Amino acid sequence: MEMKYLIGTDIGNAKTEIVYEHGKNEKEIRIVKQPSVVSFLLSKPDASDISEKAAIATLMDNLLVHITSKAIKRDGLFYIGNKALKNPENIRNMNIQLGNKHQHDIPVIMSLSMLAGIAILDYYEENGELPSSPLKLECDMATAIPSSEFTKTNAKILEDRFLSGEHLITVYVADRPVQVVVQFSRVKVTEEGKTTMLAFLESGEDILSIFHETYNKESEKKIEMSVKDFVDKRVLHADIGDGTTEFIYTIGMNPVPNGSFGRHLGVGHATQEAIRLYREELGNQIGDITRQHYMKLLSENGERAEIAKQKMKEATFLQSERILETIIEAFQTKTSSEAEFFFVHGGGSIVFKEDMCDNLVNFANQVRAKVVWIPKKYAASLNSRGCLRLAKILFENKEVPQS
The missing domain is CATH 3.30.420 (Nucleotidyltransferase; domain 5)
Incomplete structure (x- = not known):
């Protein structure tokens, strides 16, 4: 068969x-x-x-x-x-x-x-x-x-x-x-990250729900943008993963040459720090724990689970500060301070939203840019869906939208 x-x-x-x-x-x-x-x-x-x-x-x-x-x-x-x-x-x-x-x-x-x-x-x-x-x-x-x-x-x-x-x-x-x-x-x-716009432009309009909520909740002048309005925009992406966070500058569909880099920042690093804190709290009397085991522990109940959640909260705050600093660095050095929008996505964007989103919005307001925080529904699958779209373009000759 x-x-x-x-x-x-x-x-x-x-x-x-x-x-x-x-x-x-x-x-x-x-x-x-x-x-x-x-x-x-x-x-x-x-x-x-x-x-x-x-x-x-x-x-x-x-x-x-x-x-x-x-x-x-x-x-x-x-x-x-x-x-x-x-x-x-x-x-x-x-x-x-x-x-x-x-x-x-x-x-x-x-x-x-x-x-x-x-x-x-x-x-x-x-x-x-x-x-x-x-x-x-x-x-x-x-x-x-x-x-x-x-x-x-x-x-x-x-x-x-x-x-x-x-x-x-x-x-x-x-x-x-x-x-x-x-x-x-x-x-x-x-x-990683370069396929994001391919997936974004094929997504439903609800991918902009957090964006519209952020900028329309107290504004008299409502912002109404659709997915297709981003086809020619200057965007700095922060694709927050487990082991790395990728920073990619795109103009429309096209990545800017030398406009991307990655850093060893993400959920996995926060988790490793949380595991260290958790182990210390339990008197170093526990065996090896993988990051995946620890993430499973966070979804459970009980005294140890509560300690794990507390340590994870401490660790994610510190990691989010480092990611935010690197976004600002990328804006200044990789986009020559020209990016109009900050896109934040990847599985880590779900974990770090509480610690990062408002601070990034405040920075964006200072430099007259805006933040598109991708909702949980789409955040973790943009890369894989973008890779499928890329496969269609390369192997089925389906044209990519032109910017």
Whole structure:
């Protein structure tokens, strides 16, 4: 059985997100995400005693895969994403201090495993059963790495890893192994953040809801702008991620040459600081905690969860101050103080909004600019949706809007 996918992938430090079009005629956009963590297994665990239907219903939360691929340093058996968080022995995530996503195995392992899981689910949805022979996936993909590590050479390294031949993934659905063969025909790796405007211009008008609320709540002269009004504007983006924050200057759809850079700032750094404070509060009597485990703790109740939330609040305040200072620096040095709008997005924009938004609006007022804080609905998926749009432009010859 052969299947073909056109995908946009956000290989984030905190999560991996794949966006693709599903369906033959009226296509819907589907977004699949997992925490960017894997557990290395030395042997296959016993299969759970559940039905095939139940295993399919929870497949993406229980991904157990074996990967054979030239793209990774060593073939192996892995728990992926949410399943890895439940089984933390030998768990690995990306080192946000070192970066180097283009060389790291985790982005490749996550992408291949999730694609295999998606293909099995799509096949099951259409056929009502698991495939009796290996699924063969032909993929065209656009993705991105941080500006702080982006060079044409580094981008090509990651492209070549995906293009290195067939990747064989065995996904264990309850007690049944399902083989998926993934082969990439075309891959484009660009800079994180540069695809944002592609996604923004295809978004609903509610993407400007915070913008209109900010500037119209006390103003007699109402501002009424639509998404298309930004097609020729000078915009400084702060794309706040987990391990890096990317600062990109665009005029309309076009990134300004030498107008972007990345810094090791973001939710992951705040989380690491919060973990340090949390560990001290508990007398240094706790073991290693991944950033993903700590974020899960923040959603829980109980005394330890309350301590974790308090420490996270302290850490996010300090990190938000550093990000704000860097936005001001980028405005002055990268845009020559000419940017008309500050766009703030990425998963970190949700975490830092309370600490940052009003202060950035105050600065913007001083320099006669305005802030477009992207709502939670869109903030974390602009990169992946923009990568899908880029894939369409590059591989389906769908024209990009002209500025």
